[in-house]
Amino acid sequence: MDSVGSRPEAIANTATISAKIVVAGGFGVGKTTFVGSVSEIVPLTTEAVMTEASAPHDDLTATPNKTTTTVAMDFGRVSLDSDLVLYLFGTPGQHRFWFMWDDLVRGAIGAVVLVDSRRLADCFAAIDFFEDRGLPYIVGLNAFDGLLQHHIPDVREAMSIDPSTPIVPCDARDRESTKQTLITLVQHAMQHRMAAGAR
């Protein structure tokens, strides 16, 4: 055994489980800020190369020779226990990258859709996608400058969100607010799961 191998925690860590939560929303709505407010690491960025798989969704008519595009997503990490790590993944800002969302949502606990109530339409694609995949989600109304621009019932109606789906006000910059939003999501996902099991 070398010096690295003799560290007992390296052995103990071999049963660490990871879980993930997806953070979606339009461009500039505060996804990375939200992730960063609870992450124990500065949010990292990883890149994936988009290939022809996205062709039906991506308008390539203007650039017929272009076969690949690089998309970036931000993520953060929260250690919840000695053997449990939660990852928060921000979806790529452009809603057209469905192929990557599939990878993102597979096995996720659920999603937080961050919404700027002045630009509601930005998050429609995300909500449609999660509903289509049966992924539990909640809506976080990001209160810019601490003010909600619209009332929650109005937002619910405007977005035609199911009454059972929570809509919560949140401040992406505030760790406690982000934490509460995530708690609400996990609770909702558990209810969703139990309801699905009961059927």
Added chain:
Amino acid sequence: MTTGSDDERRRPPQPTLAEALGIRDQGPTDRRRLWGRRRREEADQVEPMAMDHTAPPVPPGDLPVTGPIDIYPPAHGLEETTSIASAVRPYAWTRGRTKSGFDLAIETLVSTSPMGRSQFGLLQMEHRSVAELCAEPRSVAEVAALLSLPLGVARVLLGDMAGLGVVIVHQTASSAGSAPDLALMERVLSGLRRL
């Protein structure tokens, strides 16, 4: 998913692993094309490294042997330079493969196995960087981000290393089925409350 169409991929803004390792890139274009051609020839080959039940079925026969990836470019056509920099362009590491034999989700944790630690000196260069990074469990996404590799490359690399027994692949919340189970969600919930 298709393979090998990364020729036009723009250079990442952050340093690549090759740069981090101090390898100078002295003239990429010609040799990249060389690799591009080779990649297309090998595009459909899958290495039989994964004995995992999630591995896609691979036809037996004339498949390459599992083992460290040859990081050196083919000798012909490279007389003008001795640099091997272009050979470690991301998808060259993976021999153009874009799929891993292991089912690695972006949040899947990997850590260096005792074997990986004891044989550290024998590992090829890029596996060493990963082994060093994964002394503590890291997710596939973290490995990709910290080594400035595209996600797909990190996946193939980690799949190879898992096949060689150099890294251990940990369980994810959804390993057992398509969605995380209630007990795990309960643990996540209490973990969040304790934060």
